[in-house]
Amino acid sequence: MKLRLLVAVGAVAGFLFLSPRASAELITLQLDHTVSSTVSVNLGGTPISNVAPGPYSWSDKNDPPNSNFSSPIATFCIELTGTIVVGGTYVFGVYAPEDAPTIGSADKANAIRALYGNFYNSAWTDPSFKGDNESKAFQLALWELVHETDATKTVSSGNFQTASTAATRANEMLNGLAGGLDKYNNSDYELVALIAPAPGAKDQTPGQDQLAVRPKSVPAPPAALLAGIGGMVFMGRSRLKLRRTTNTV
Structure with missing residues (x-):
């Protein structure tokens, strides 16, 4: 799970880094x-x-x-x-x-x-x-x-x-x-x-x-993309909590 989150965050960072910077x-x-x-x-x-x-x-x-x-x-x-x-x-x-x-x-x-x-x-x-x-x-x-x-x-x-x-x-x-x-x-x-x-x-x-x-x-798409990734991270954490809860029962 941690690996998936790191990959997602890394993808966003790479996209933002490579996307055009605001300029005149x-x-x-x-x-x-x-x-x-x-x-x-x-x-x-x-x-x-x-x-x-x-x-x-x-x-x-x-x-x-x-x-x-x-x-x-x-x-x-x-x-x-x-x-x-x-x-x-x-x-x-x-x-x-x-x-x-x-x-x-x-x-x-x-x-x-x-x-x-x-x-x-x-x-x-x-x-x-x-x-x-x-x-x-x-x-x-x-x-x-x-x-x-x-x-x-x-x-x-x-x-x-x-x-x-x-x-x-x-x-x-x-x-x-x-x-x-x-x-x-x-x-x-x-x-x-x-x-x-x-x-x-x-x-x-x-x-x-x-x-x-x-x-x-x-x-430009970065804001929407970040919102989507935020949802992925939230869902990932929810699944991780559910898995931990299931394993401790």
Whole structure:
């Protein structure tokens, strides 16, 4: 019996030792194109002109490709500073939205998830998509959720604002977040932040932080495996006690 327990515990230890350690996930992307239109916004009193709204279309340049993402890859920008150029290649760190410095809080991240749950359109991942009023409004609403410091969320005033023709639709989206988080949680995709330069990466080329969607990841098995082994150990001890009791009668 002791030998069986030692073998079981040894198997678990070996599995945990050989299983991948938690580390920052990286992905190398090339910017293929942005949409044809631009917008002008104001952030903290500073005008920013001719900003390209999302979606941005990217190619996976990892070797081999990052299997956690499905091609084609489309993103929406969350950072209004920094520069990226079509044809440029950037190494991004992959993080939960609340862990992105540009976002920085669970409440803000959940509001963004609600926006995606109610208004994100998977057709925007098509590389041939050239942008429309809906995608532009979505980008403006996203920037509002990321950068606004006022409690009231509107792109018409506050720390982030714009006079874009898509502003009315953006405000409708901001007023229509209810129920979006539940829709997001029940979807088959997850939202991740792409941060460049990626902490710890050899390539520290400055980029611009993005949000992307990808298929939901499968939970890692070690916790379930440990629970199963714990049950084996408990059953083994119970059998051992029963055997000893039987032998002493």
